[in-house]
Structure formats: structure tokens, C-alpha cells
Amino acid sequence: MKKYILDLKVRETVAVGKQFVLLRLTDSEPLPEMLPGQFVEVRVDNTPSVLLRRPISIHYYNKENNELGLLVQLIGDGTRWMATLKAGDTLNVVLPLGNGFTLPTSTDESPLLVGGGVGVAPLLYLGMKLKEMGVTPTFLLGSRTENELMQIDEFKKYGPVYITTENGAVGEKGYVTQHSVLANNKFSQVYTCGPKPMMMAVARWAKSANVPCEVSLENKMACGVGACLCCVEDTKEGNVCVCKEGPVFSIDKLSWQI
């Protein structure tokens, strides 16, 4: 897919809980096509401690209102700068980058989408696409406490949502892999994004249940286009760039000990 460098216009910056913002972005021209699982690299201005772009997954892309949504966790100087953007401000992005999730080939399929923390972000756009195709996704979203749960009402528009929190404040208490929905249902494939230990646990479950599983990785990267070879993941074919060969990988390709 052709990649673009665009100066996008901020429509709105919406605080989502205390640790996240949703950036609603648009452009005067139609935005290029983007696939669920792909990401963008955001340029951070006016912050001397930040040199490199920040890779952010595509939370949603809405063709009708020409809008790109980025869900950003406020972690460091770069992401906190993004939270200061106001309607009408400009944000320079390179997009679309990487490869998306493999979409089902038939409408009979019953995919499970498992997200943890800010890793839920790309699963919304995946859920939207699946519903558009006539496939109903099941969402299983986990977080430490109720404070990191976000966009739940958005997810509910596209399929049933199951929740775990480690403190038990919302949904079932524990980790996503302990949720009863896994035992009580049969799924045709699993897509997951979140902290690596969570994705490894999900991958282990999927492997034991003999369900195909794709994970979306977020290794630290610089260029975003497969040139600098910084963001490599060890796979059965050796070191490959997460930015170019991923960020979505089938667990069969990774050399994870699961």
C-alpha cells in the first residue's frame, strides 16, 4: 500500500479516563485506505526530549466522515504533547504502516478479539470491519482496575463485550485467559493486542485450543518502514522488522516459547 506523509487536522481531543486521549483527526482530502491492525507514525513537535516519531495503532478509520481515530496512552513527553492538541491544530503523520489482521474468509466465523490496556485500540477498527463483513466479533477486554477500561460503549456497537479486571471491580476478576467466555464458547480465530505477557498467555490458550491466533506487537521502533532494523522480533525465519513484516503476526511464525 502506498504510504503518505500528511498534515492532519485535529477535530477534537477527547480525554478518556485519566490516562488516555482520543485524537479525532481529519484531512481536507479523502484519507487513504487503512486496514485494521495497521499503524501510523506521529511526529512530535516542540518537545526537545522527543526526536523520533511515535507509532500509534489505528483505533478507527471512518470513511463516511473522513476521520481517523487514535487512542493514545499518556506515557511520556511525546504522548503528553499529543494530549495538548486542540481542535484546528495540525498533526503530522506517516500512514498507513505495517500489515493488518487477516480477515475471515466466510461470514460463518466467530472471531474472538482479546485486548489489554491500550492494546484494545486496534481491536475497535477490527470489530468495525468484521461487522461490516457480516461477522459478529466477540470482545474480551482486560485491565488492572476499572480506571483503565475504555471505549466500552464503542465496542458494544459491534459485538458482545466481556470484561476482566484484576481487582474484580468490573466483569470477572482475574486475567483475560481466566474468563468463562473462553470455556463456554467455540471461536474460529483469536486476535490479540496488549502487554506481551498477556498476549503470550492468550497465544498459549489459543494453541492449546487449536484456534488460529494473530498477535499485534509493539516493539520499540524508529523508522516505521523497515529501514533501520531496530524493532526486530525473533521469528522462525530469524529477526524480522515488526514495523514492516508485522505488527500483526500469526503465533505460528514467532519463536515464542508457548
Added chain:
Amino acid sequence: MADLRTSIGKLELANPVMTASGTFGYGTEFADFVDLNRLGGIIVKGTTLHHREGNPYPRMAETPSGMLNAVGLQNKGVDYFCEHIYPTIKDYKTNMIVNVSGSAIEDYVATAERINALEAIPAIELNISCPNVKQGGMAFGVTAKGAEEVVRAVRAAYDKTLIVKLSPNVTDITEIARAAEAAGADSVSLINTLLGMAIDAERRRPVLSTVTGGMSGPAVKPIALRMVWQVAKAVKIPVVGLGGITNGTDAIEFMLAGASAIEVGTANFIDPAVTGKIIDEINAYLDRHGISSVRDIIGALEI
């Protein structure tokens, strides 16, 4: 429109702007952002005789106005390059230059010989200065004797333009530059990355898997500029300047210090279209100062 043509020995460049090895892939990764045919040259990813997996992840740490990398020359080897990559890049109308790395003199020579046979590769950049490879090129690049030996051996096997890339991690870089010149190099390029380190205090661990890595980006520019200025005075062969160049003014500064051409590295990560802008900005500077040829500013620093 000023005349932007320059040269590195017998190698002619449409303009002084090249891309630094390891920051621009094989060029094709950036084809959506920059007209590759406009560039003075593209120095492709470091190539070794045999396949190298490189270092384990993590390989990168961001630092104030800079970054550290510890990629460790990951590449599929010179045979793969000749068979699979060369056919995809040979028809671009820019100078496609291969960065050649190794850990033994015979390896450098064998790799250079293979590249010598490729018609559309008019030059190599000999990397005797990678900080991320154990018993690697660095051993050659840090002593005048080591540099002279490896350059002499490659010179005997390679008859096109030979650029030698120098390490800044030495006591006196002019001594190494003179050794490369004496051994038959057509040009020297500098600087490669500066050896640095990053620590994650919370975890009490190094950020990079290799503990130390090579630092690049705007933070290293003053050091690079100083070394280019010193080397340009010390040798007669043309100098290629690099280290933290992010815009046309930076490029002009390196040329005033004595560089005949420049390379853009880390800046490609921040703005993938930056090289095209730097060409335009060099031209604008020359027009604004009424200078008709970019060659007139090489070493034109007034002290």
C-alpha cells in the same frame, strides 16, 4: 537555480545529498516519500560476506536530540544482495553505493570483489568503524595500522570509487584518515556513530541488549562538524560529511567545513521526505548568496 553538481573523486553526483547507510534501507522503502532519482546517492544497508542475524532486541534507545542503535549489521549477505536486491535497485538514476562491512580482511576483500562486478554500483563505502560488532570493523577503524591494512587489501581488489567510513571513537581521527588516504582510498566519510550507553534506572538494566551502542542524530552534529573540518585539512582526497544533518543549513555547514558531499541519516526517521527538502534548501541558500555552484562552498569557511 544553482549548479548543484559535485564529485567524490571520479564519482559524479547530481547534488551533494546522499543517504547514510542503515537509515534508508535499500532506498525502495522510501520511494513513496522521495523521488530516489533526485538524490546525489543512496548508500544502502551494510553488507557482509555472510548472512548476519544482528544483535538481539532491544536495539534502540532514544536520547535527548538523538538515538542509540545496536543493530549489529543484520543483513542477508553479499550473495543475497547481488541476486535479489541489486536487480530491484540497479535502474534508479542515482548513485547506488554499497556499504561493505566485515570482521576479517579476507571477508572485506571477498565482499568488495562481488560488488565490483555489479555494473550499476559505482562505489563502495568501506565500513571500518561499526561500533556494534564484536571483533568487528571497529578493530580496523581505531588504529592507523589496522585501517591502512584493510584499505590497502580492498583497494587491490576494487577498482571503482572507494570511500572509507571513519569512526569518531578514536584519539585522533586525522591520523586514521591519512592512513586510509595513503592506502589508496578515494575518499573518507565521517562520522560513524559515537559509542554511547543508556540505562533504565527503574530496572537497573541497560536499555540496549548489547549494553553500549552507536549514537546519532542532531546531538552529535557539533562533534561531526569539528571532525570533518579537521580531516578536510589533513587529507587531499574528498571528504563526505555526516552526523546529525537534518536540514539544508546543516548540510551547508558541513560543506563549508570541507565536505564535498554529505549524508543524511537519523533525520530520515523523523521526516522520510527530508532528503528532497535538503536539496531544495541547499539550492535556496546558494541563490540567496549569489553563489552559482555548490562546489564553491566546499571548504569555504572563513576564519
